[in-house]
Amino acid sequence: MSASEAVRERVQIPVVAESLSEERIAYLEGLVSQARTAAAVFTQFTQEDVDRIVKPMVLAGLEQAHHLACLAVEETKLGVMEDKVLKNMVATEFAYNYVKDKRTVGIIREFPERNLVEMAEPIGVIFSLTPITNPTSTVLFKCIMAIKTRNAVIFSPHPSAWRCCSESVRIMYEAAIKHGAPEGVFGCLESHTLQDNAYLMRHKDVGLIDATGGPGAVKAAYSSGKPALGVGAGNTPVYLEKTADLNTAVVDIIVSKTFDNGTICASEQTVVIDDEIYDPVLKKFADLGTHICNEKETEQLGRTVIDPKTGFMQGMAVGQKATDIARFAGISVKPNTKLLIAPIQGVGREHPLSAETLFPVLAVYRAKSVDEALKVCVDVNHAGGLGHTAVIFSRNDDVIRKFGEVMNAGRIIVNSPGSVGALGGVYNDLVPTFSFGCGTGGGNSTTDNTNIYHYLNIKRVARRTQAHMWFRVPNQIYFNMNAVENVKDFPSHCTIIITNPALEKFGHVDIVRRYLSPQTHVHVSVIPDAEPEVKVVMQGVEALNFYKADQIIALGGGSVIDAAKIMKLKYESPEADLEELAAPFLDLRKRVVEYPTEKINRVRLVAIPTTSGTGSEVTPFAVLTDKERRRKVTLADYSLTPDVAIVDPQFVLSMPKGLTADTGIDCLTHALEAAVSSYASAYTDCNAMQAIRMVFKYLPIAYEHPRDEEARSMMHNAACIAAMAFSNASVGVNHALAHAFGARFGVAHGRANALMLPHVIAYNAAVPTKFVPSPYQKGHVAHNKYATIADLLALGGHTVEEKVKNLITAVEQLLDQLEFPRSIAELGISKEEFERAMPELTKLAFDDPSGRSNPRMPLMSELADLFWSAYHGRGLAEGAKTSQQRSA
Amino acid sequence: MAMIAVWLKIDEERVVHALQEAGAALDSADGEVLLDFSSVRRIVPRALRVMEEFAGIADNKGVKVVLRGVNVDVYRVFKLVKLASRFSFVS
Numbered sequence: 001m002s003a004s005e006a007v008r009e010r011v012q013i014p015v016v017a018e019s020l021s022e023e024r025i026a027y028l029e030g031l032v033s034q035a036r037t038a039a040a041v042f043t044q045f046t047q048e049d050v051d052r053i054v055k056p057m058v059l060a061g062l063e064q065a066h067h068l069a070c071l072a073v074e075e076t077k078l079g080v081m082e083d084k085v086l087k088n089m090v091a092t093e094f095a096y097n098y099v100k101d102k103r104t105v106g107i108i109r110e111f112p113e114r115n116l117v118e119m120a121e122p123i124g125v126i127f128s129l130t131p132i133t134n135p136t137s138t139v140l141f142k143c144i145m146a147i148k149t150r151n152a153v154i155f156s157p158h159p160s161a162w163r164c165c166s167e168s169v170r171i172m173y174e175a176a177i178k179h180g181a182p183e184g185v186f187g188c189l190e191s192h193t194l195q196d197n198a199y200l201m202r203h204k205d206v207g208l209i210d211a212t213g214g215p216g217a218v219k220a221a222y223s224s225g226k227p228a229l230g231v232g233a234g235n236t237p238v239y240l241e242k243t244a245d246l247n248t249a250v251v252d253i254i255v256s257k258t259f260d261n262g263t264i265c266a267s268e269q270t271v272v273i274d275d276e277i278y279d280p281v282l283k284k285f286a287d288l289g290t291h292i293c294n295e296k297e298t299e300q301l302g303r304t305v306i307d308p309k310t311g312f313m314q315g316m317a318v319g320q321k322a323t324d325i326a327r328f329a330g331i332s333v334k335p336n337t338k339l340l341i342a343p344i345q346g347v348g349r350e351h352p353l354s355a356e357t358l359f360p361v362l363a364v365y366r367a368k369s370v371d372e373a374l375k376v377c378v379d380v381n382h383a384g385g386l387g388h389t390a391v392i393f394s395r396n397d398d399v400i401r402k403f404g405e406v407m408n409a410g411r412i413i414v415n416s417p418g419s420v421g422a423l424g425g426v427y428n429d430l431v432p433t434f435s436f437g438c439g440t441g442g443g444n445s446t447t448d449n450t451n452i453y454h455y456l457n458i459k460r461v462a463r464r465t466q467a468h469m470w471f472r473v474p475n476q477i478y479f480n481m482n483a484v485e486n487v488k489d490f491p492s493h494c495t496i497i498i499t500n501p502a503l504e505k506f507g508h509v510d511i512v513r514r515y516l517s518p519q520t521h522v523h524v525s526v527i528p529d530a531e532p533e534v535k536v537v538m539q540g541v542e543a544l545n546f547y548k549a550d551q552i553i554a555l556g557g558g559s560v561i562d563a564a565k566i567m568k569l570k571y572e573s574p575e576a577d578l579e580e581l582a583a584p585f586l587d588l589r590k591r592v593v594e595y596p597t598e599k600i601n602r603v604r605l606v607a608i609p610t611t612s613g614t615g616s617e618v619t620p621f622a623v624l625t626d627k628e629r630r631r632k633v634t635l636a637d638y639s640l641t642p643d644v645a646i647v648d649p650q651f652v653l654s655m656p657k658g659l660t661a662d663t664g665i666d667c668l669t670h671a672l673e674a675a676v677s678s679y680a681s682a683y684t685d686c687n688a689m690q691a692i693r694m695v696f697k698y699l700p701i702a703y704e705h706p707r708d709e710e711a712r713s714m715m716h717n718a719a720c721i722a723a724m725a726f727s728n729a730s731v732g733v734n735h736a737l738a739h740a741f742g743a744r745f746g747v748a749h750g751r752a753n754a755l756m757l758p759h760v761i762a763y764n765a766a767v768p769t770k771f772v773p774s775p776y777q778k779g780h781v782a783h784n785k786y787a788t789i790a791d792l793l794a795l796g797g798h799t800v801e802e803k804v805k806n807l808i809t810a811v812e813q814l815l816d817q818l819e820f821p822r823s824i825a826e827l828g829i830s831k832e833e834f835e836r837a838m839p840e841l842t843k844l845a846f847d848d849p850s851g852r853s854n855p856r857m858p859l860m861s862e863l864a865d866l867f868w869s870a871y872h873g874r875g876l877a878e879g880a881k882t883s884q885q886r887s888a
Numbered sequence: 889m890a891m892i893a894v895w896l897k898i899d900e901e902r903v904v905h906a907l908q909e910a911g912a913a914l915d916s917a918d919g920e921v922l923l924d925f926s927s928v929r930r931i932v933p934r935a936l937r938v939m940e941e942f943a944g945i946a947d948n949k950g951v952k953v954v955l956r957g958v959n960v961d962v963y964r965v966f967k968l969v970k971l972a973s974r975f976s977f978v979s
Contacts, residue, residue, distance in 0.1 A: 037933045037936055037969055038933060040936075040965045040968035040969045041932060043964055043965060044930045124968070182933050183933045183934070
């Protein structure tokens, strides 16, 4: 195998390499190898090392600016030497001014509040094409950018600008090496071909192509399969609007279009002038040394400088003086004419001078309205200049904004020269550059002014953030016997008491009334159902509206209080859409739906629970039953939390045993789930643990001795304390299962929770099949927490496993004491019916937001397993089959 | 286990010279050479060229080259220029 074959095989360029000689390939490989070594060595350099090199390079460029400008004009035969000196100075001094304080090594940006830092990674080897129009300034600029970012560059100058470019590279290289840059950091192709470029563009060791050149070069770069930066053609429209400062505008346009004989691609091409100012503007142009072409001259000019076959500018005109161009076109002009102005009537091939012209020829168009002007600008923009630059002279902010909206241009220059304005850093705060990205409009990857950040890969080091958490409860909670007396301290001109029929019958409503002011109008609204529906809620809202109530007292169990919360929501914000507000969410703080904050009416909600259960008096949740679709609709927002909670045990002394058991277990479930929730915190743990202790101690007593005031009082407080915990830590999969099962089969909530509870504890304590991706939870802790609870309850056990087992046993014993059915089967639900309901149950349970904070992420199959365990009333080890076993 | 016949400490100030000496010592090496890079904080292009030559000579003589104490910055340079695979590394 010959050397070139070996090389070709290594770099895998089968087609291109065919036309390159072995010597040529060896030469190109040498350039790449040198650059690669330099780039590798460069990675060791610190910010200080780099900055120590950049400054002397800039100074070297400034010192040689004149020399290089002369070389450029002499070699390329286009442009203006004096302007090229300025370009070289902008490319060095202005570029340096932008980069000098920028960090480009190591940590480059820090966001401490986000626990995030950005770090710089160099590209490596950059293959850079440079143009004929701005040869030396582009090289100077890119050299500075490359060193600042620790990259090596291989330059491929335009063949007609090779000498001045390679001289620029030499000057920059010598300055860089002298001050410590690695050898080989810059290379420059000596007289190259398209094949050379293609070879290097595809070379595996070239990290980036930076193509500042014609459309062919840019297209080749993007077609190479490598990351690339490119530029685009710039047919720059200018809108000279009637409110503009005309003196400044005309001079700016002349400055820009004549700068370096119009070779900067951002220079003005067609100026669209409002009719009202058209004639005065043209007179100003004429007075300042331009030639206004007549119709015949315009036609001659178009034929001369635009190729009729392609519609593109003729190369021989690029960068030439106006007087020379006039001579080519056979137009007689004064000797010092600086610009040829050609009025046109439209845009397109039939108006040749509406195309891009990189020479001092400017088309002008008379527009009769702002609308027409903008449209013509759009036409020019689309006629070969998409993504590049647009210019407007105006003092009308609305027009400027509209212009910005309709122009597809990376740079929209306002009240400044286009070409020098687009360069950045001179007339405005754009980033200085000599490479204008034109975005997708121009077939480029960016609209940016290419700068140091395009020569870097940015790495982001993201540390774990500690999310802010919260502990939110009503700001007034009154508890213990006769706490209801406190209602007298809440002034109200009209109070609606929401309650259920039984409580009205028992006289509880009268107890509340007793403490309300005689001046307060009191009305009672009775909710007939144990689980109210939307229509019942809306009836309550009607009553609130009718009586113009300013206070709601919700006296009842969880359903009554939940109904009252929604009544308050709809009364205060009638436009609130309950269906929308019940939309699912993953993170409360990122939810899509926003609860209304603007309120038409304001009403105080006082919640007086009459069960020791749901804790709805302090929670931000409200659950309605959708009987038609057999599901629960849950609303969750802290704006739903009652304003006042009154936890007065006198209202629970007459609770029947069944209700005592159901609500008591609901309370225990709240506390247990809050304790192991992925949202648990120190604030919620203390409440959860305390509630669990109180339930285990006092619930059996309250069940057996309903008139025991202490037991009732403790259970009533326990329910509220547990609710404070789960209001902030949420619940878990137990509730998700219970919601689904309870709604489907009409089983009371507490009872449904009880059926699931022992199985869920065992499930959560086991090593999860799938962990929850929760930022609030650190590690697998549920089993330890259950063990802690077991210790709190003095259940014994030496290992975590034993303690968890003891806790499950204690829960089961409590359920037995409370005479709960221990399996779903005992409720008379057949296996077949349960099997049929299973798909619906598992889906409902999975979709229930309660499950999202479970410490273990429940899979659908695991939810089914849990349901079956509860159906049989035994653990998995004792007979219930897993979903895998059932399907086997 | 092969006996390490040659051990050389590479001084950062004289990396190229040290590597050239190491090259000369390959003839007397008995299967393995250890180069101690622990005092080399940074490597220059010329040293990389010499390293590549050294690796070539070692390959031809069938001598294994072990580099010791190479810091991660220098190691990265070796990786970038595809030299890392030609040596063994120990801390």
